[in-house]
Amino acid sequence: MTTKELIIEEALTLFSQKGYHGTSVKDIANAVGIKDSSLYKHFSSKQEIFDIIVCTMENKMEKMSLEMGLPPDNNFTSAASYYGSLTKEGLLALSRQVFLFYLKDPFVARFRKMAIIEQYNQENIYRVYHRIFLESSIFYLTALFQEMIAQHIFVAVDACILAMNFYTPIFFLLCKYDQTPDLEAQAIECLDKQIGEFYRIYRICE
Amino acid sequence: MTTKELIIEEALTLFSQKGYHGTSVKDIANAVGIKDSSLYKHFSSKQEIFDIIVCTMENKMEKMSLEMGLPPDNNFTSAASYYGSLTKEGLLALSRQVFLFYLKDPFVARFRKMAIIEQYNQENIYRVYHRIFLESSIFYLTALFQEMIAQHIFVAVDACILAMNFYTPIFFLLCKYDQTPDLEAQAIECLDKQIGEFYRIYRICE
DNA sequence: GTCTATAGTTAGATAGAC
């Protein structure tokens, strides 16, 4: 890893814990193991470090979200069929995978925390955070459930409602168990109950 | 309003927008209309201002949460009967009232934002925020729905699941529409759909 | 690309006049 990448890395960790203003250039340099003045050979300002993190993570998150969890490709019809073939246990496993990815993936977890604490302060991260965690998720799931309803996998209710019922407990649990990795089992138990209920209500049995 | 109260007031506004480290003592003093040094006649440090806000808001929030929205008294049996008599429109109105209170009440809205952006940095506000917005809400609703199930108002499923299904969309929408008061109608529309669905699924019709 | 040295600014906080 280059020094530049190391700086990004340590800055992300510190920003996600103490926030932008709570982290000094010296803190970052210390974490990297260089003097604060040396840092300016790689970046022109502290703000630039932050902005580059936002850009980098924006692309990374977009890519990860696509690979992970939801669309294997961007074809909703095949995705719907694929998920439709899942048993209840398969659906539980899938939701756990998505939840734990957002909760524990080192990049995603730090980025989410940084975004949460800097969203009112830094315009760029507000947009990215809201797009990824509050808009795209619902948008994608709505389209997916729409297709699954068309394929008679789920009962015919407003797909947006399905998306909300599926995703909002995940979002809530992410916020709730953010700082308590030791309570992961409890989080998963609650998640399983919600997804189980979702399956019970909306899944059309063969 | 005394100067001391004014300081608390302006500090809360600034902390909720720019965070603790993003707000200087001078910023607060300017907002109040005094010199920064004068501020130390009322508080011994910047941290003390923050801590007093947390304590004050903790009590205020606790009281408001009780008055508002949910329990008219702490008797779940009567509360359950009361809410059981609500029509669908009554339930929608109630959920809207709770949502808009958390979203727009000047104290609650600022406190929630401050809590969100300082939760990883200040231990005291982490506890208060999680207790009020992530634990108590679910805990209270679980007890309430438990009682409503016993009274055959709702179908007999795990009351905790009901509480999550009722509350997590509200929580999600609070996060989503925090900074966009102009999109309030859109938020309410989505909330109504979720609560309507909740009513449709779980309410036992006479 | 790292270091030392330092400029220039702002931060939180105190002393003492009124």
Place this chain on the structure above:
DNA sequence: GTCTATCTAACTATAGAC
């Protein structure tokens, strides 16, 4: 209880040696 003046420390950032 507000002000001016001031202290000390920390901050972002730059200059220049190696």
